[in-house]
Amino acid sequence: MSDRKGLCAYVITRHGDLELGPPLRLIGHRRIGLVVAEVDPARFEAIDTDGPADGDLVELARTHDAVTREVFRCAPVLPLRFGTVLADEAAAVTLLKAAYDQALSFLDELDGHREWGVRLCLAKPKDESEEHSGLTGTEYLLRRRERLAGVRRAQEDAARAVDRLHGRLLAHATRSVERSSGRHASAEHAYLVAVDREPLFHNEIDRLAGELAAGGITVERTGPWPPYSFVDIELEARAHA
Amino acid sequence: MAGSDSLADILERVLDKGVVIVGDIGVSVVDVELLTLRIRLFIASAQTAREMGMDWWSNDPYFSSKAPRVELDKTDELVNENFELRSRIAELEAALVPQTRAEGLSQP
Numbered sequence: 001m002s003d004r005k006g007l008c009a010y011v012i013t014r015h016g017d018l019e020l021g022p023p024l025r026l027i028g029h030r031r032i033g034l035v036v037a038e039v040d041p042a043r044f045e046a047i048d049t050d051g052p053a054d055g056d057l058v059e060l061a062r063t064h065d066a067v068t069r070e071v072f073r074c075a076p077v078l079p080l081r082f083g084t085v086l087a088d089e090a091a092a093v094t095l096l097k098a099a100y101d102q103a104l105s106f107l108d109e110l111d112g113h114r115e116w117g118v119r120l121c122l123a124k125p126k127d128e129s130e131e132h133s134g135l136t137g138t139e140y141l142l143r144r145r146e147r148l149a150g151v152r153r154a155q156e157d158a159a160r161a162v163d164r165l166h167g168r169l170l171a172h173a174t175r176s177v178e179r180s181s182g183r184h185a186s187a188e189h190a191y192l193v194a195v196d197r198e199p200l201f202h203n204e205i206d207r208l209a210g211e212l213a214a215g216g217i218t219v220e221r222t223g224p225w226p227p228y229s230f231v232d233i234e235l236e237a238r239a240h241a
Numbered sequence: 242m243a244g245s246d247s248l249a250d251i252l253e254r255v256l257d258k259g260v261v262i263v264g265d266i267g268v269s270v271v272d273v274e275l276l277t278l279r280i281r282l283f284i285a286s287a288q289t290a291r292e293m294g295m296d297w298w299s300n301d302p303y304f305s306s307k308a309p310r311v312e313l314d315k316t317d318e319l320v321n322e323n324f325e326l327r328s329r330i331a332e333l334e335a336a337l338v339p340q341t342r343a344e345g346l347s348q349p
Contacts, residue, residue, distance in 0.1 A: 012260070058248070058252070061251065061252055061255045061256060062251065064255050065251050065254070065255050078260050079258065079259045079260065080259050080260045080262070081258075081259035081260060081261050081262070082255050082256050082259060084259075084262055086266070087266070091266045094266045095262060095264075095266055098264070098266075117250070179253075222247075222250050225254065228254040228255070228258040228259065229254065229258055231258065231259060231260050232258075233260050233261070234260070234261045234262075234263050235260055235261070235262050235263070236262075236263050236264050237262055237263075237264035237266045238264045238265055238266065
């Protein structure tokens with residue numbers, strides 16, 4: 001790759017009891033700090049957006065998540081957008097100065113919370129390894145259409161179940177946001193839950209999960225996550241304020 | 242549940258979320274919209290490949306058994322349709338030119 005150097009910025013966090021091992025370091029300013037690692041910017045620029053899926057992209061994304069979680073173990077974090085590369089330490093300090101009040105305020109809000117994802121999945125359809133041979137084209141298409149209609153009905157049931165569950169979980173969460181990935185039967189909700197409310201939150205899920213299982217609907221829970229879904233923020237930083 | 246977060250879940254959060262820095266302090270940011278789209282396409286094609294018995298990524302170090310399997314919902318209509326149509330085509334072609342098609346399909 002190239003000889004250029006940049007600082008990949010992962011999260012903004014509160015200055016304090018962080019112990020970071022190389023290649024990570026904290027660039028601090030008053031009560032906040034930026035967690036960075038030296039990187040060759042070409043690694044990000046070279047991600048091929050036209051060709052087949054890039055292994056380098058996955059490695060960089062996993063690193064981003066791993067670093068975020070590492071810091072999150074010790075302090076509240078504002079995860080930065082993947083691929084945020086700063087020119088140098090001066091740029092990092094400029095950013096921290098410019099964003100200081102906003103960043104501190106968000107960190108205080110997020111402190112003591114973790115993100116959880118909840119989505120509903122339909123049971124896998126019955127074995128679809130039907131005989132394709134011997135079917136006329138029309139029979140094949142009719143059978144497929146019936147199957148899709150059944151799937152649609154099941155999705156409507158799942159949507160109603162999502163609403164029920166969501167209503168109950170909101171009572172135990174500080175914030176929530178819908179995340180639809182299109183991959184699953186229902187939308188996923190992300191919940192920002194105070195750590196001391198987690199037992200109640202999870203009990204609620206377990207209770208409803210039991211009821212839904214009878215109808216072939218499973219509740220999937222992911223997490224705990226750093227608050228990725230709750231930092232929909234822009235921070236402005238100009239070189240000459 | 243902790244530890245079972247799939248690769249897809251991680252990618253969707255990391256690539257789709259996060260604080261955005263605006264300004265001219267020498268920030269460069271990868272074009273994330275394009276990346277997010279590419280990841281979704283990759284996941285869809287991975288599902289199709291697996292169902293056809295071509296899990297080409299299981300030997301790839303980035304998708305090794307250390308990484309949880311990508312979970313995909315079989316009721317995704319487009320993915321199902323893709324798989325079914327490809328299966329049908331494969332069968333019809335196999336009937337026409339058995340030798341060549343069999344070699345093509347068994348490639349890792």
